[in-house]
Each structure stands twice: as C-alpha cells, then as structure tokens.
Amino acid sequence: MKYRQVEAFHALMISGSTVRAAEIMGITQPAVSRLIADLEHSVRFTLFDRIRGRLVATPEARLFFREVDESFRGLDRLRAAAAGIRDYGEGTLRIGCFAAGSVSLVPAAIRAFRAKHPDIRLTFHVKSSADIRNGIVDGQYDIGLAADEIDNSGIDSQVFCSYAGVIAMPKDHPLAGHKVITPTDLADIALLGLVAEDRARQRLDALLGAEGINPNYALETPNSATICALAEDGNAVGLVNPMVTGHYAGRNVVFRPFEPNVIFRSLLLYPANVQKSRLIREFSGILLAQR
Template sequence: MQHRQLEAFHAVMISGSTVRAAELMNVTQPAVSRLIAELEKEVRFALFDRVRGRLVPTQEGQLFFREVAQSFKGLDRLRAAAANIRDFGTGTLRIASLAAAGAALVPAAVRGFRAAHPDVRITLHITWSTAIRNGVADGQYDIGIAADEIDRVGVDSQLFCNYPGLIAMPPDHPLVRHDTITPKLLEGCPLIGLAPEDRARQRFDAALSEAGVTPHYVVDTPSAATVCALAVSGDAVGLVNPLVIEQFRREDVVLRPFLPRVMFRAYLLFPPNAQKSRLALDFTAHLMALRNAGAHRPG
C-alpha cells in the first residue's frame, strides 16, 4: 500500500470524481483510476461501485476512508509543523502562566526575550494553575508558572517566588489609617476572597480562624487582579498576590501588609524527563532576572 494510492483515494473521496481528483493531484485522470485500482487490489475489497460512469463509495470504502482521513489529518499537522519550523526557523516557545504572573511579570520577560530572539514564535496562555500543570505534563507547554495548589508529581518544578500577601482596599476605606492589617481589624469587614481551593486563601482563612475571626466574604473570585479591581470600586477589601499590583495605579488602590504573613508561592514547571531547550532556558533566565531585580516585588 503506497502513499500515492491513498492520496488518490482521498482526493476522489473529497472531490467526488476522478477528474477533479486528477486536478488536485496534478496528474491525469487515467493515472488516478490506475492508482485506485491498485489500492483495491492491495486491500482486497472494492472501494467504489461504478454507477453510470460515476464512482460511488462502497460501505467498505466509506469505513476505510475514515481511517485514511485521520492519517491525512496527521500529515496536515506535520505539514503545519514543518511550515512553522521553516517560517520561524529558530524555534517556538510555548508558555502558560497563572493570571497573577501574567499581568506584568511574564509580559516583561517576553519583551526582554524577544529583544534577544526576535524570530522566535511565542505562544502565551493565561489559564488556571491546574490546566497549566496538566499542559506541561502532556508536553503542550515548554514552561509553566503555576500556584502552589497544584500536584507537582509528574512535572519538573522549582520554586519561583514566595511573596507575602497584601490587603487591597479603596483609598477612602477606614483601614487605610493602619500601617498593617491584622485579623482583628477584619472582624465584620466585607471581604473579597480568592477561590476556596487557593492555598493562599486557605492560609488566610486559617490565620483569621486562629485569631477567632469569622471571615465575612461577599465575593469570591479566582483572580487576584479581580480582587484588586473589586476593592477599588467598593467597600470590601481582599488579600492579593503582590505580582498583580503593577497594573494598578497607586492612587486607585491602597495596599497594606497583612500580619501574620500569608505567602503566595508560584512554581516554574517543565515537562518531565526532558532536557530543557535553549529557548526555554533563556526565557527562564529573563524571568529570574526580573524576579531578582525586585521590579515586581512588594515594596
């Protein structure tokens, strides 16, 4: 069974005739008929019935076409990959990040990386930490930045950052007069909470519980940036990851340290049992440089 025979069969099935198939393949119509006949001899069943000069697929031919069509989809993916390699010969880099790091830190790293690698094609997805972990494990992403609630079994990981959370509030909130926010100050205060499965949210709730404070949540959201945005426009306050504060103007939101400290941890994730590409290593270096410079670290 030769690829040219399968190509002729595929062309006839999608075009409806040997004449059109010949045009698609840039060959003669008799050549297409010959290839179909050879394929039928190979598979040992009829692919088409000849009805009034037309080819009508047999039931066996339709079943066989389903398999052939799947193989051609695979070939199409290979052609697309080859085109990407040809058009972006220095490579591609697929990055996934949690929203907090994707707000300012990762875009800054992308800018620095592109200055050094202008021909590299970059894909950046901002998504859930669990989706990032699964995508890295499956080889969909070269680098992931995820919060610490993920299961790190099945991926290579390293701690990327570990920052104490801040309480975000509007400028006219009564808590603004305090230099630090303690659990007792939040007694009865409307709160904007991160998703209950968020590890930082759980550590925050534990700190409140230990101080005998019952949290009064009015809104839950998985995004620290949304916590900030809601705090700006209402009477509630919320614990936020310091990575998001770069996108907010200082006059719009007031940030105060929370004591006892509640840490936001993020991990760099890499596909398991695979040597990191040069591009992945270079991008990681840009991320580390920004982290070490403290440009996105709370003041």
C-alpha cells in the same frame, strides 16, 4: 560514487582550481585530483578538460553540477536546521501562566526575550494553575508558571518566588489609615476572597479562625487582579498576591501589609525528564530576573 568524491567535485567547481579546492577541503592537491579521477570512473564521463594548463568543466560536468549544487544547498539547510534545533528547539516557545503572573511579570519577560530573539514564535496562555500543570504534562507548554497548590507529580518544578500577601482596599476605606492589617482588623469587614482551594486563602482563613473570626466573603474569585479591580471600585477589601500590585499604581486602590504573613508561593514548571533547550533555559533566566 562516494560523498568525498562529490565534495571534491563541488569544491573544484566553485573554486576553479585544484589548489583552492584542496584548501576548502583541508587535503592535498593530489588528493583532490585522485578524488576527481575516481568520480569520473564512477559516472563514466569526463568532468574536466585541461586547456592551456587550466581545468575546464565539460558540458556534462556543468549539468551534473546543477544536481550536486542543489544537494549541497539541501545539506546547508539541514545544517542550519540542526543548529537551530540544537540551540533553540523547534524555534517556538509555548508559555503557560496563572493569572497573577500574567499581569506584568511574564509580559515583561516576553518583551525582554523578544528584543533578543525577534524571530522566535511565542504563544502565551493564561489559565488556572491546574490547567497550566496539566498542559505541561500533555505537552501543550514548554514552560509554565503556577501557584503552589498544583499536583507536582509528572512534572519538573522549581520554586519561582515566595511573596507575603497584601490587603487591597479603596483609598478611602477606614483600613487605609492602618500601616499594617491584622486578623482582628478584618472582623465584620466585607471581604473579597480567593477561591477556597487557593492555599493562600486557606492560610488566611486559618489565621482568622485562630482569632475566632468568621470571614465575611462578599465575593470569591481565582484571581488577585480581579480582587484589586473590585476593591478599587467598591468598599470591600481582599488579600492579594503582590505580583499584581504594580499594575494598579496611582489608581484608587492601596495596599497594606498583612501580619502574620500569608505567603503566596509560585512554581516554574517544565515537562518531566526532558532536557531543556537553550531557548527554554534562556527564557527561564529572563523570567527569574524579573522577580
């Protein structure tokens, strides 16, 4: 018994004639008849009787067709599964993101992606940049967004964006009247700082140190969004990643440019040496468009 023989039998059963079966298979009518004869020889029972010029399936053929049809349904499921894997990987997308990107940028990309692919299952984890990098290495995430202080070994990465940091402060803070904040403006000012290992924090400290300013950090946090929230309700100011500022529009916090620029740089991360599925490529494109 050969697959092509079974395929001819299935086509004949669902179409009702050797002519239509031949059209389905893209072969000639005599070729279909030969395949059916060979299959009858293989199974050793008659599959069709010719009655008044028509082929009529025997009871044995109808019983055999139940099994054949179930097998073809299984093949259809396999073809659909293969198409899904080819186009979308496993039908899930696992996203890891550092805090600044999770405020509005990545959620906006997720909404746009889900509008196009409502059946794709997503997971979205917000963790430190180091944890996102490690999750990419360990296979926990398909794509990650992280600050540039991570170790780049063992991953594929590309620059996502570079933004000049801004100073967050309450609307009634004395510095709110300045169009631009400079290092000397921050002398003797209570500061809300990013943690010491943050590269933007290190760049800021270097600029302050060059002016002989010893920064007065009242609080340190890994998250720009936390600085914004604390600046809104207190009297301290802090340098933040502008990726988070849109969330605070119209609230009791304002943002002023800082010069010289302190750059916040973020990276898109992928597993190393793994071809990106269509799903990952499409989400990456949507995410890049949100910048």
